Structures are given as structure tokens and as C-alpha cells.
Amino acid sequence: MNEMITAKEVRCTTDDGTNHGIISTADALKLADEMGLDLVLIAPDGKPPVAKIMDYGKFRYQQEKKKKEAKKNQKVIVIKEIKLSVKIAENDISYKVKHAREFLEDGNHVKFRVFLKGREMANPQSGIDVLKKIWPMLEDIAVMDKEPKLEGRYVNLMALPKKD
Secondary structure (H helix, E strand, C coil), X not given: CHHHCCCCEEEEEECCCCEEEEEEHHHHHHHHHHHCCEEEXXXXXXXXXXXXXXXXXXXXXXXXXXXXXXXXXXXXCCEEEEEEECCCCHHHHHHHHHHHHHHHHCCCEEEEEEECCHHHXXXXXXXXXXXXXXXXXXCCCEEEEEEEEEECCEEEEEEEECCC
């Protein structure tokens, strides 16, 4: 920016789109000073580098404003986790599914995790069976992100809310 530009010549343009062509950096600085604006390198890798005469403070302010606006429009995805075991009772399953339905209706993602203890690791299919027993109770309001899968000591299933 301004005096920090080391190139001898720059392709100079202004904020309103006027092209001044290829001029020396000193002339471009003089031109920017006359206008009361800053000379900012836009494309330093170009041959010759491209510089723009603009109000740098105003430019930075607008960039920050755009970032804040983009951040405001972002939707945060919340993942609720429900832990289960291989030896879970039927009434416990219905209780956990009731909570999962509430989470999904609120628009949250739900991750079911079946923890495999000790000897249960020898038969991970039992964890997958528990998740396959739960899925029919949720498929009317949810979409399965991926099939139940063994990851370490857990068998995981991700349920996403259905789009309306």
C-alpha cells in the first residue's frame, strides 16, 4: 500500500473504473495523493503489478461488513449424541428414540453410538443390530446419513432431519 510498493511501474486503475494504463509508481502515488486516496496493490504477481486508487479504510470497512453479514446468515449444525449399549431394554430404546425424535424435530442431527464392552468387541454385529432395530422408529422423520459402522469401540449411526 502507498509507499510500501516496490515495483517501478504499475498498471493503475481507480475505484470508479478509470484506467490510467501503465505508469510509474511515483506518478501513481502522486495521482492518488491528489485525489486524497490510497494506492493499493491488487495483483502484485502481474507483469506489471496492478494497483488501484481507492479509499483503503472504506474498503476494509466494507470487507468486515460482508464477513459479519455472511456469519449472520450461517446456520450452526448441532449434533446430539445418544449412547446405547448392546444389552439395552425395549423400554429404554423407546425412551431414547423419543428424545431422538424431539432433537430431529428441532432440526438437530442425531448420532447414535453403541458402546461395545469387553467380549462384545468380538461380535460387533450385535451393535449394528441394535441400531437397525432403532432405525424403523425414526425413518418417517429422519434420513440415514450412512449405514451403521464400527469405529473403534463404537458402532455409529448418524440421523439427519428430513427436508420439508
